[in-house]
Amino acid sequence: MRWTLKTQPPKSKIHKLAEDLQVNTTIAQILCQRNIETFEEAKRYFRPSLKDIHDPFLMKDMDLAVARIETAIANNENILVYGDYDVDGTTAVSLVASYLKTIYPNIATYIPDRYAEGYGVSYMGIDFAQDNDFSLIIALDCGIKAIDKVAYATKKNIDFIICDHHKPGDEIPKAVAVLNAKREDCNYPFDELCGCGVGFKLIQALGVSRDQTIEDFVPYLDLVATAIAADIVPMNGENRVLAYHGLQVINQNPRNGIKAIIHQVKKTELTITDVVFTIAPRINAAGRMKHGNYAVELLTEMDFDSAVDFAAAIEIFNADRKNLDKKITDEAIIQIIDNDEEQGFSTVVYKEDWHKGVIGIVASRLIEKYYRPTLVFTKSGDKLAASARSVKGFDVYNALQACEEFIEQFGGHKYAAGLTLLPENYENFKNKFEEVVKATIDKELLTPEIAIDAEIDLSEITPKFFRIIQQMAPFGPMNMRPVFKTRCVRDNGYGKQVGADKTHLKLNVFQGDNKKTFNSIGFGLGDKMEFVQNDFDIVYALDENEWNGYKSIQLLLKDLK
Template identity: 85%
Template sequence: MRWTLKPAPNSEKVKALAKDLQVEPAIAKILCQRNIESFNDAKLFFRPSLEDIHDPFLMKDMDLAVERIDLAITNQENILVFGDYDVDGTTAVSLVASYLRTLTPNIATYIPDRYAEGYGVSYAGIDFAEDNDFSLIIALDCGIKAIEKVAYASEKKIDFIICDHHKPGAEIPNAVAVLNAKREDCFYPFDELCGCGVGFKLIQALGVSRKQNIEEFVPYLDLVATAIAADIVPMNGENRILAYYGLQVINQNPRNGIKALVHQVKKKVLTITDVVFIIAPRINAAGRMKHGNYAVELLTEMDFDSAVQFAADIEIFNADRKDLDKKITDEALIQIIDNEEEERYTSVVYQEDWHKGVIGIVASRLIEKYYRPTLVFTKSGDKLAASARSVKGFDVYNALQACSEFIEQFGGHKYAAGLTLLPENYTSFKNKFEEVVSKTIDKNLLTPEITIDTEIELSEITPKLLRILEQMAPFGPQNMKPVFQSNCVRDNGYGKQVGADKTHLKLNVFQGDNKQTFGAIGFNLGDKLEHVQNDFDIVYTLDENIWNGHKSIQLVLKDLK
């Protein structure tokens, strides 16, 4: 691991903020690093308020979208709510459809089949709309590049409203309204909403003429928080407010579908990390293993017993997904080992029978092992489909753009993308991708980095420090859980490897003459036991540990040397 200490902020600002807030210098330093430099900034950060949610009509085309939906409701038109099969798409469809059903009964949902139709707006979906007399399609978490498909729908007298957050291309589809804060001609104050977040802005706007206030939309925020967590969008600005209130809904009064999922795992209070690792994979499993419709039915189900049944089915899909993901990862690792005779900057693997629903997860697993931009391909109809994942700091979307001569279709973000290509272009693409990455990547990025907020002495760790850190949640990109470094610590001599296969490390550490010890756990650091015989440096986050009713502060080690 590369340890990178964040640059120290202006010391006068840190001192002034520590005084204003009555907090330790370490907290003030972390806040200044996050551009929270005054009492007012801190108030906005620590006390997220619904009053700070932006006016939805600041988003370009929002007035057109609302006008068209109101017209459809007045004329009793059939509206099809269309969205992608991942967590962001299925939560967005569930949110918009459940709100629209409070206004009109003429609402149906459509999730494309991951295997038959692929990602995004599909011709099959438009044909379904035509066959079933839908005159308006609201596309969520997709559509920003669906130029031909929107034109195709137009020929059939079907209007489109697009709600997306992916990077637009040079041309915007000719839809009634295109809601996307990343449009160059859109000046909405926050451009990092997820797809479900854009859907939320749409229903918020629909509520304005109905004299609904923001509090009435809070029950929908369990879906928005789930999408924010799963889509790994920045946890600052409007996203932080939406996630903060959404987590409260998840923990206090979630919709039946989320309650049924949580019921399966029997955890009392969920953090944003729990949403990422407990709720999101189960919602995703429906689209990966069976069909995204299951997720929408679960999340819109009004009857709790029925929701429990959906959740039980999804639990089985998730167990199957785990088995497949392990099997394919093992097969992919063998391919990489077999090709290790030359030094490579990328991992690109392909097997025609790999399950398309888990190749994105497998790509992430391969990065855990080899830490380089990774593509996992499988056969999809008469083409090859791939999921791309990247390492921190490297834009895989731009790298794919540089290989576009060999690609049929691609889309996504800086760190995650999807693409299709013709089988005969696979080798040329693989070579070109390797060439592009090898020429453009900073070689340091091929070693995982731990970004450290600040160095502290163990004596600075107090219950008050932990209490303030906990108030900085929810954590995510741009607001990660603070990471500390402490130097020249020692173990009290009882350090040991723990876990069924001894892969984890359990220590009790102290520093200098201060004999106060802190329990420390290092997941997957069991092989570092030999390094703790003398003084060593540690990088860690802080957690509350509860054992036999006794609460203590625990260091969660990320690395040591």
Template identity: 75%
Template sequence: MRWTLKEQPNTETTLSLAKALNIDKTLAILLVQRGITTFNEAKKYFRPSLNDLHDPYLMKDMELAVKRIETAITNNENILVYGDYDVDGTTAVSLMASYLRTIHPNIATYIPDRYDEGYGVSYKGIDFAHDNDFTLIIALDCGIKAIEKVAYAKEKGVDFIICDHHKPGKEIPKAVAILNPKRVDCDYPYKELCGCGVGFKLIQSLGLKYNQTIEDLAEYLDLVATAIAADIVPITGENRILTYYGLEVINSNPRNGIKALINKLNKKQLTVTDVVFTIAPRINAAGRIKHGNYAVELLTEFDFDTAIEVANNIEQFNSDRKVLDKSITEEALQQIKNNKEEDNYTTIVYDENWHKGVIGIVASRLIETYYRPTLVFTKSGDKLAASARSVKGFDVYNALEQCSDFIEQFGGHKYAAGLTLTKENYLPFKQKFEEVVKSTIDKELLIPEISIDAELNLMNITPKFYRILKQMEPFGPQNMKPVFKATDVRDNGFGKQVGTDKSHLKLNIIYGSDRKTYNAIGFGLGDKLHSIQNEFNIAYSLDENTWNGYTSLQLVLKDIQ
């Protein structure tokens, strides 16, 4: 692992903030690193308020979108709420459909079939709308590149409102309204909303027409927080406020679908991490293994017993997904070895029998072994489809753009993308992508990085320090849980490997003249047992550990030097 210490802010600024807030200097360093330098900024950070959300009408085309929906309601039109099959898409559809049904009866939902229709707006979906007398489609988490499809819909008498957050191309569709803060002509102050977040801004605008306050709409924030967590968007600005209050809803009064999923967890208070690793994979499993409709059905269900039944089905899909993901990862790793590609700058693997629903997860798994930009291909109709994942600091979307001669279509973000190409272009693409990455990537990026916020002497860890640290939640991209460094620590001699496969490391670390002991756990660090015979350095974060009803602070080790 490559340890890098984040830039340490100006001492004067740090000390001034520490004094103003009456907090430890290390905590002040963490705040300044996050752009917080004054008492008032800190107050907004530690006490997020729904009143600090931006006026939704600052978003380009919002007025047009609201007017078109009002016209549809006045004329008793049928509205189809359309969205992608992943967590962001299905939560966005559930949010929009749930809200619109409170003001208009003629609402239906549509999630494209991952295998039959593929990602985003489909001709089949538009035909469905036309054949069933829907005159307005509200597309969520997709549509920004659907130029021909929106034109096709217009010919059929079907209007589009697009709520998307993906990067627009040079041209955008001729829809009635396109809500996307990443539009170059959109002055909306916060650019990092997810698809469900953009959908929430639309219902916030509609709510103003019906004299609803932001508090009246807070019940929808369990969906928004789930989407933000799953879509790995920055938890800053508006996203942080929406996640903060969304987690409150999840932990106090979630909708029946989320309650049914939580029902299976032995946990009282869910964090962003719990949402990412427990709720999101289950919602995703519906679209991966069966159909995204199951997720929307779950998230819009009023009856708890019915929600439990749907959640049980989804649980089975998730179990099936785990089996597939494990077996395909093993096959892919073998393929890399067989092709003698361990020393490449990229990982590109293909098998026509791999399940399209899990190739994105497999790509992430392969990065755990070979830390480099990765694409996993499978057969999709008469084409090949791939999921791309990247390493921290490398823009895989830009790299794919440089290979566009071999690609039929692609879309996505800096760290995750999807694409299709013809079978004959697979090998030329593979060669070109390897060349592009080899010539553009900083070689340091091929070594996993631990980004350390600050050095923290273990003796400075107090209950007050941890209490304030916890108030920095919710953690996530650009507001990650702080990682600290401590030097010259020792194990008390009872360090051991734990876990069924002995893959984890349990230590009692002693430090300082008073030889105070600190409990530490290092997940996946079992093979580091030999590194703790003498003094060593640790990269770690802080967490609580509850055992036999007793809760104590523990160090969660990230790495040992």
């Protein structure tokens, strides 16, 4: 691991903020690093307010989108709400469809089949719309590159409204409206919404003429917060407000589907991390193992007992998904070793019978092991399909663009993308991708980095200090949980390796003459036990440990040396 101390803001700024907020300088320093430099900015940060949600009509084409939906309602047209099969797509479809049904009955949903149709808008979906007399499709979390598909629909007299957040290509589809804050010609103040977030702006805009205020839309924020967490979009600006209030809905009054999942896993107070690792994988499992429709049915179910039955079925999908991703990851590692490819700049692996639903997870697992841009391919019809994942700081989307000559279709963003290519182009693509990564990646990026917010002594960690750190949640990209470095700590002699295969490290650390010890856990750090005989330095985040009803501050070790 590379330990990098973040740039320190000017001391004058830190001291002024510390004084204004009545906090210690470490807290003030962390806030300044996050561009929070005044009392007003701090207030907005610590108390995210629904007043800071932007006017949806600032988004280009929003007026056109709303006008087309109102026309459809007035003319009694059938509206199809279409979305991708991942968490962002299924939550977006659930959100828009459930709102539209409160104002109009002729609404149906459509999630493409991961295996028969693949990612995004499909010809099959458009044919389904034609066969069932739908004259308007609202596409969520997809569609920004569906130029041919939109043209195909237009010939069939089917209109499209696209709500997407992926990077647009050179050409925008000729839809009735294209809502995407990343469009060059869109001046919306925040361009990092997820697909479900764009869907939320659409229903918010539809509510304006119905005299609905932002408060009327709070019940939908459990879906938005789930999508923000799962899609790993920046946790600042409007996303922070939506996630903060969405978490409150999840914990206080979630919809039946989310309540059923929480019931299934027996969790109490959920954090954004719990949403990422508990709720999102289960919603995702439906689309990965069976069909994304299951997720939409779960998230729109009005009867709690039926939602519990759906959640139980999805729990089985999730268990199957876990077994499968472990099996495929093991096979991929064997392939890398057998082909003598452990030393390259990228990982590209392929086996025709790998389950398409889990290759994205496998790509992430391989990054944990080899830490380099990674693509995992499988057979999909007569083509090969892949999920791409990247390492921090490297834009895999741009790297794929440089290999376009061998690719049939691709889309996504900086750290995650999907693509298809013809089997005969696989080897050429693989060689070209390795070449591109080798030529463009900063070699430092191939060693995982731990960005450290501040260096502190353990004596600084008081209940008040911890409480303020907790109030900086929800955490995510651009607002990560603060990471600290402390030098020269010791273990009190009771440190040990824990876990079934002794892969984790459990220590009680103290510093200097201060004998107050801190319970510490280092997941995956079991092999560093040899370092704890003498003084050592640690990098960690702060966490709350609950044992027998007693809560204490725990250090979540990231690394030690």
